Amino acid sequence: MDRSYFESLSVLSPFEIKDELIKLARAGSERSAKAFLNAGRGNPNWIASRAREAFFLLGQFALIEAKRTYHDPEAGIAGMPPRDGAYIRFSRWVKRQQQAQEEGWIEEDGVPPARTLGDAVDFAIEKFGFDPDDFVHELTDSIIGDNYPVPDRALHHNEIITHEYLMWAMCAGHRPDVKFDLYPVEGGTAAMCYIFKALKNQRLLNPGDTIALGTPIFTPYLEMPELEDYALHTINVSAEQEDKFQLTEDDLKALEDPKVKALFLVNPGNPSAAAMDPDAIARLVNLVNTKRPDLMILTDDVYGTFVPGFESLLGHLPRNTIGVYSYSKYFGCTGWRLGVIAVAQDNIFDTRIQEHPEEIQKLLDDRYRALTPKPREIKFIDRVVADSRDVALNHTSGLSLPQQVMMTLFGLVEMMDSEKVYQKACIAICERRFRNLVEGMGVESNPGKYFDYYYGIIDLEFWLRKYVGEEVVQWVKENIHPLDIPFRLAEDHGIVLLNGSGFAAPNWSARVSFANLHDDAYSEIGRAVRSIARGYVQAYQASRGEEITA
The missing domain is CATH 3.90.1150.10 (Aspartate Aminotransferase, domain 1)
Known part of the structure; x- marks a missing residue:
């Protein structure tokens, strides 16, 4: 050619x-x-099987629970799973399933699904101090999918479990003493779209602003800023193969310029596959702490679970950083569309919004006035949620509940794997x-x-x-x-x-x-x-x- x-x-x-x-x-x-x-x-050609086995078995129990409140077998109509006594009924049912599964079970078949499901539920109740009926009811009602997400940003128990999973997946080597607010979303791609949109809508990034991209980088991060929706100017902070794709002092000098509003990274890299090493992290942390405390950072850490002891910038610079994680690659679940956005409760995004001049504050007041009498008190993470549904549909926002249950079970089964097999x-x-x-x-x-x-x-x-x-x-x-x-x-x-x-x-x-x-x-x-x-x-x-x- x-x-x-x-x-x-x-x-x-x-x-x-x-x-x-x-x-x-x-x-x-x-x-x-x-x-x-x-x-x-x-797209990986393997899947995580145990959490899926537990998921599909849980669906059977949830249907039994739904029929408990109302059942018209001729019409095929059932009610909604009840809360009271849910844990006792679950424990009895799962034990019967386990006994049936273990008859003739051999070691090569792995762990019986009923044991995985029962152990995961008990593990969560003991580790996090959950009310047993509340937790089991969240699982059964959610896997049935008979309600809108409430709370809309993240289910109560799922957020706690996912937070703990992320502290391992993204911060295993450096866990911060910080609480993050989470927004489960439809995969890492949705997270990218929602974050770009929210940063624009909050006037944190405006047309003509400059952002830095840690290159090489996943293609959409190169392409989205150029869209007329955002019209951002980009500079590349390039990590070279000769440096094992680690950012050097010279690479980071461009970030000293206050015109650079944000740094977007994929860590470990796609396609470089290199995670930031402790020296590179220390260089960036020092730059932010000494010269650029206002720098906004987006870190996309989808591949962090493939590096033992992975350290995300979310752990080292939590106040400056928006974290993105997707379950797709590690659990072989690209079709499930499972991702999460993490923002520390104490963050510069809220601070920057509060510091806007009155003219911009009034524009944002008008945007979110239908949600609350005090729109200026809405946190950045909740603005991301509202913007993901164009504000007017905020009341129906949130990741579908069966997806959140799958996320819960992936996280619990991984946490129970203490040897990281x-x-x-x-x-x-x-x-x-x-x-x-x-x-x-x-x-x-x-x-x-x-x-x-x-x-x-x-x-x-x-x-x-x-x-x-x-x-x-x-x-x-x-x-x-x-x-x-x-x-x-x-x-x-x-x-x-x-x-x-x-x-x-x-x-x-x-x-x-x-x-x-x-x-x-x-x-x-x-x-x-x-x-x-x-x-x-x-x-x-x-x-x-x-x-x-x-």
């Missing part, structure tokens, strides 16, 4: 280019009889695939303890420079377009990877997901990348009339 065609595509999101790559890869796979391998999207197994899956790719490429790579193994950047410029030399790198850059890499992988090898440039990663790179293909596929991908690099070297040698040796 000629250079002009690649230039026309280079303005597109990599997720749009992906569709063309898939067509080419399928066709190439059919011609060559090679397997079609799509490592372009990070599930976490170790997930990390091992991704690391094994990473090793297969590196071996297939024929290179050596030791990414270090802060690498999450979920994604990776294959930077051909970096590897060609390391193994072949600068002359070859310069020739390739002068004669070949960077999009040639993913297109050649698709057309010649039936493999789909996303172009790294779409994530503000190096131009000559591609993003690979280690989550969604079988282990052996990554050996094939590694060999295909090596073949393309060899072809570039051979083209360089041929251009110089040299004997082809690569």
